[in-house]
Amino acid sequence: MSALPGRPDNLTDGPRRSYQVRPDELEGAVRETLSHQVAVARPLGVDPAGQAIRRANRIRRRRTAAGLAVGAVVTVVLSAGMAQLGAETGRDGTPIVVIGDPDPSGRPIPTASVPGADPSPGPSATLLGTETLVGADGRRLVLPDVGAAEHAQLLPGGGGWLVISTQTNSGRSLRVLQNDGLAQVLLAGAGPIVLAPDSRQVAWRDGNDLLVAGVVGGQLIGAARTPAPAGAVPVRFVGDSVLVRPDPADAGHALWRPGAGPLTEAVDQETLNFYGGLPDGRLVGQISTDSGGTCLAVLDPARHLSPVETGCGPDLSQDGVGGISADGRWLLVNGRIGKASRALLIDLRRLKSSPTAVSAGPPMTGAVVWTDASHASYLDAAGELVQVDVHRVRAGQPASPAAVSGVPAGDRPVLVAGL
Structure with a gap:
């Protein structure tokens, strides 16, 4: 096939297109194009509503994940704490526990009744029954059932009672009974227990050790321990020290100051x-x-x-x-x-x-x-x-x-x- 004569390329001759555009035609074309763009609904480059929804979803997912993480951490901490307390008891038995009731709404409020005339002012001797405190002036206060009690003292400020149970097959317990009806177990399965006169400290025998802890807000804090001879028991608090009888069958006592060293022999x-x-x-x-x-x-x-x-x-x-x-x-x-x-x-x-x-x-x-x-x-x-x-x-x-x-x-x- 031969090219057409007179042309160096293979384009054919045809009607020539005019590239001459009048200003009014160009203006009309631009207006028409813009009108078409306005008429057609196009997605926005930035969607505020969509962004808000997506942000809320991300926050909800993060909160859910954080809640699960906190729950896992709390579970681990509680498990570790109970394991530590169980290990500190030095025996295979019921560990020391702290039990609380965070919702007081359903607890009955104890009420005191006084038969006869108004009681005289000032302190009085009282009696702790299974559920009743009875004053020397006849005042009675009903408390939750604590079982057989061996000793009881007022909490600091008079907001309730610390109650030591009698000896059972599993040991002794220490409970807090607050005036609003809350009952908490501070110690379970312990040996002999003694309270400081101000009820701010407690000492007890647990396994092979003697322990001392502070009583604050219905919990035991700052526990200290020391190895003790077999049979050694706390007797009473003397200031910040604990008077200990190394052998109840023999005469002699020792003083242990928690934090200042181990228990020494009888002084x-x-x-x-x-x-x-x-x-x-x-x-x-x-x-x-x-x-x-x-x-x-x-x-x-x-x-x-x-x-x-x-x-x-x-x-x-x-x-x-x-x-x-x-x-x-x-x-x-x-x-x-x-x-x-x-x-x-x-x-x-x-x-x-x-x-x-x-x-x-x-x-x-x-x-x-x-x-x-x-x-x-x-x-x-x-x-x-x-x-x-x-x-x-x-x-x-x-x-x-x-x-x-x-x-x-x-x-x-x-x-x-x-x-």
Whole structure:
């Protein structure tokens, strides 16, 4: 095929297109194009509503993931905490637990009732039954069932009670019973438990160790522990230290200051029992003598419990039951007059000059509560309340027991103070 003559390419000749455009035609074409673009709905380059929806979805997914992560962390922490507490008990048993009820809306509010006239002001001795606190003035306060109680004390500020259970096959428990009805278990399956006088600390035996912790907001915090001899038990708090009896079958006590080192051996070999403290911080206790008898002694914790005063004469029992008045003058302690077992009243101001003892009433069981400098209360073996008036006792009129009203039959009350 040959190209057309006269052309160097293969284009054919045809009508030539004019590229001459008049201004009015160009303007019309631009307007027409713009009108078409306005008429056609095109997707926006930026969609605010879509962005808001997508952002909300992303936030919801992140919150869901964060919630799952927090739940997992809490589960791990709680599991680790319980594992740690279980490991710290040093035994294969029920671990120390802290149980709370975060929703108080369904809890009954305990109410106190007072039969007769209004109660007199000031502190009074009270009794803790299974569900009832009973005051010496007749006031009764119903509490949740705590089972058999061994000891109870007011919480700081009077917002409830700390209650130590009696010994069971699984050990002892410590519960918080708040005035709004909340019941919490602080310790379960523990050995002997003692509370500081202000209820801000607790010491207990657990496995092979002794432990001390603070009581704050219904929880135990800042626990410290030390290995202890087999059978060693906490006896009482002495300031920030814990008085420990290494062997309840033998005389002797030791002082353990948590955080300052382990428990040392007994710092004395004579003390049998302690009845309380004096205003100056010294303690009153019972010591053994070379002749096999016992005497009263004032012991100084700052001098390794060395006796600084002693007084012999009264025939004291060795059950350890006794209590000292707040002013440090009077001691109620179990003993004997002749062959009769009695509660004895002793004037500690005459300790150095062979103190004499007078009969104050029947023998005591449990705690002794001094309501003021000259009045005390305790329970006898039958669980009846004995109210001691020092002036009447010194005048030869021992106190007599009286049945406690409001305590269900079969419940053995526990004497407490502060209701």
